Amino acid sequence: MSDAKDEGTIGITVEFSGGLEMLFSNERKLSLTIPAKDEDGTRSNIAFLVRHLCDTVMKDPRKELFVLDDTVRPGILVLINDADWELEGEDKYEIEEGDNILFVSTLHGG
Amino acid sequence: MSDAKDEGTIGITVEFSGGLEMLFSNERKLSLTIPAKDEDGTRSNIAFLVRHLCDTVMKDPRKELFVLDDTVRPGILVLINDADWELEGEDKYEIEEGDNILFVSTLHGG
């Protein structure tokens, strides 16, 4: 969906699993183009992406099922290129072109 | 296992599954450095890799369980970066640095 490469933007893939897709119009996989820098001119990180998803992508009004205290709510794992974000610097990880960011809600059913 | 990058060689990963690993000392995954060009000076392709595996890597004497008529025997799928080699030009596919080549023997048990 992204246009020809632009210095000011980054093309990434964002995925939702474990029921979170229901908050995003049942889309499990989005190709997104996000600004390369955030409001303060620093490189866009995961914290910025989460705000961006909430403000411009998520149509569902139940924001509290995705964010709490300005970060993803407990019970959501954030995976950066198939690794737990704890291994990558959590929400301070600076996003790179082509990154795959997966948000997984934990399941409890059995 | 490969040394610093060399113009004359290519570093690839070769994997075996479905029982073929038994022909390769029970190794399921090998990091290999192969010549970038074959005996005739053309770029190394899958046909060359198969010969190379037979001649220099495979210790098991039962070559006929891996090759037949100078190509992989029937019942072995060759997968280039997770796609059937039929999609990539079969044994004429020219190998690139970092490629993952997977040899899978079909299973018949149930």
Next chain:
Amino acid sequence: PPQRRWPLEANEYKRYGRQLIMPEIGLQGQLRLKTASVLIVGVGGLGCPAAAYLVGAGVGKVGLVDGDTVEESNLHRQILHSTAKVNMTKVESAMIALHSLNPNVELVPHQGRLTPETALSTLQHYDIVLDCTDTPASRYLISDTCVLLGKPLVSASALRTDGQLMVLNNPPLPPGNTSGGPCYRCVFPKPPPAESVVTCGDGGILGPVVGTMGILQALEAIKVLTKQPSASSNDSAPADPPSLLIFSAYSNPMFRTIRLRTRKLKCAVCSAHATVTPEALNSGSMDYVQFCGTVDPVDAL
């Protein structure tokens, strides 16, 4: 059976409620399952879990093909059978267990192995086929028959700690139509040398490995049977691109999905140049055992 257009019975809402409420199934999906028929060829390590979950899900009719009897060495992985049923036929043993799980499902016994002479007449009464057998000869026979009859095929296999799964001939378009899904011969035009073929008896098999592949066959069958028509036409939405799921219990990652080729332009069964025909099958002139070869035990891997 005729399509039923009235909704479910009261007890069916209760029994299937947990899958009915999902958008992927819904009432329409449950009705599709109820009017559907599935043939399971082989009631062993793959066929037992596949049958249990299809019968649990409320498929209308399930046929079971097998010529073997239950042996004690089956029980570690063939969970429909039990110690008391050793020496009973596998078909009979499975029917008892499946009937007690869900009496609403019609179960059809097909005692004996599938042969070229019986394949067409057996498979034609079903909507989809599960290949849960264990030899190359039966795999080619079942795939060829599915192409000739236009049935999708869910094919799985397992050995030692590895498993494989493919949905073939999906969509099941006539031979020569390149939009149809590839068949077993498209992927494996020639059978493997007989001395490279290892059976579960010779090579061993870990129960949960073959069990996982069998359950996934049930899942793929349910996905095919309940697929919702696309909004724009009466046809079903396009099938998933052909792929092979590879399972390796001791590798990391355990599962890999491989993109497969489309139909082969020279395939002996599903192409415009097909040489395998219903007449050839029915006449008994196709010798699958010969095609796949036999092996002197001394040479076996």
Next chain:
Amino acid sequence: PPQRRWPLEANEYKRYGRQLIMPEIGLQGQLRLKTASVLIVGVGGLGCPAAAYLVGAGVGKVGLVDGDTVEESNLHRQILHSTAKVNMTKVESAMIALHSLNPNVELVPHQGRLTPETALSTLQHYDIVLDCTDTPASRYLISDTCVLLGKPLVSASALRTDGQLMVLNNPPLPPGNTSGGPCYRCVFPKPPPAESVVTCGDGGILGPVVGTMGILQALEAIKVLTKQPSASSNDSAPADPPSLLIFSAYSNPMFRTIRLRTRKLKCAVCSAHATVTPEALNSGSMDYVQFCGTVDPVDAL
């Protein structure tokens, strides 16, 4: 039970022959299974297939914990139960089916839900624990207890068309030893808001999805129990790096493996700064239901 050092009985060679001949199991692995004990907490959609394959494989002792009775709405996915067993306790129903599958396995019933007061005394008699439950409160309780007792934990869950699987506290080293595997609290330090938690009753569940996760729990337990000691020492070979298997039946690929973090330096249970202790658990001062919160049904997702 005391370690048995003599080889198997004649009928055991026959019954387990197909897994015995594999190098990954072998006679030593079969003997390890025979002397091992597994506790399965929850005998529902996950616990049924997990128990069937562990009992099939010849684990010496299998304990079953559940406080529920069989309902008709369970049967599409809980394949050890059957129509005639509706209203029987799940533990009793499962024991009948498992005993008929393999009478050589000792089955131990634990009727009732696990509570903070019973968790330590129940889990301490087993070598490995399978979390097949369906609420956040039970998942934290089981994980905490496994860390305190030094037991590896195979945790799985499923909802709608998705499933998840983790092997936790593996290796099960004492709290504070950073070489131990992460626990459930390392991965999820805080419980999810109660209104975000969806049960299978509310959200639905596809039978083969939860079945696949349950069988994979059996597989992971067998892998942990039969792991061969490394050649250089008496310790077992290093455990696989911690990972989360994500299953999504309608995605392509269906399976993904995610690398997880190691033990969290400030984990409330498995770190040097642990605050969850055996005394706290036994005293009943830990309120897991309170910790995980409750929800007014109107607010539920």
